[in-house]
Amino acid sequence: SYIAMIIFAAVTALVSFFAFRSIDKSIDQARVVVDHTAQDLMPLNESWAFISANIPLVGTSFYAYGFNYREDDYQFGVRTLTEIDRRFDRLEQDLNRPGNAAVKKDNLAAARKNAAEMRELGTAIHRAVSGFIQLNKDYAATYADLEEISDAMYYEAYEALEEMFDDERFNAEDAQHRSKRVGFVSDIYDYAVRCNQNFLRAQNYRGQPALDEFAKAEEELNSAIAIIDEHNQPDNVRDPVRRKQYSDLQALTRSLLATTTALKTE
Secondary structure, three states, X not given: OHHHHHHHHHHHHHHHHHHHHHHHHHHHHHHHHHHHHHHHHHXXXXXXXXXXXXXXXXXXXXXXXXXXXXXXXXXXXXXHHHHHHHHHHHHHHHHOOOOOOHHHHHHHHHHHHHHHHHHHHHHHHXXXXXXXXXXXXXXXXXXXXXXXXXXXXXXXXXXXXXXXXXXXXXXXXXXXXXXXXXXXXXXXXXXHHHHHHHHHHHOOOOOHHHHHHHXXXXXXXXXXXXXXXXHXXXXXXXXXHHHHHHHHHHHHHHHHHHHHHHHHHO
C-alpha cells in the first residue's frame, strides 16, 4: 500500500507537471495574442474607426460652412483633418511592418488622397465664402447709400411739389415737371428695393435658381440705370446741382450692379 501510494503520488506529480507546463505554454500563447491585439490590432482598428467616423463630419462641416458662413464649422473640419492625417501616419507605420497585406496599403493610399482632396475643396470653399462675405459687405454699404440718397431725393421732390400746390402762384407746367421728378425718384427707389429682395433671395439657393434670382436683381438695376440716363439730360434737368445728384445716384447704381454680378459669378 505504501509503495502504491508513492507510485500514485509520483504519477500524479508527473501528470501535474506536464499539465501545468501545457497550461503555462497556453498562457504564454494567450499573452502573445492579447499583446498583439492590444498593441497592434486595437490601435489599428481604432485609427480606422476614427477616420471612418470623422471623414463624414469633415464633409458635413465644410458643406454647412458653405451655407452658414460660420468660421467655427470650417475650423472644426480643418482640425479634424489634421488629426486624421496623424492617424494616417500611424497606420502607415503599422502597415509597413512585414506580413501586412498590400491591399491595406492601397486602401491607405486611397484614403490619404481623398482626405487631401477634401482639404483642397475646403480651402476653396473658405476662399469663396471670404469673397461672399466681403462682397455682401460692399453690397450692403452701397445699397444703404443708394437707399438713403434716393429716399432723401424723393421726399425733397415731394415737398417741392406740395409747396407748389400751397402757393397761390400755381404753375401747371412746373407742377407737371415736379410731379415727374417725384415719380422718377420713386421708380429708382422701387427698382433698388426689388433688386435687394432678389439679391437676398438668391443667396438662399444654389445653382440655376440662384442665378435666376441674381439675374432678376441685375435686371432691376439695369432698368434703374436706363431711366437715370434717360432722365438726367441737360434739356430735362437744368439745375447742375440736381444733375450732380443724379450722376452720383447713377454711380451708386452701377456700383451695386457690379457687386451683384461679382457675387453671382463667384
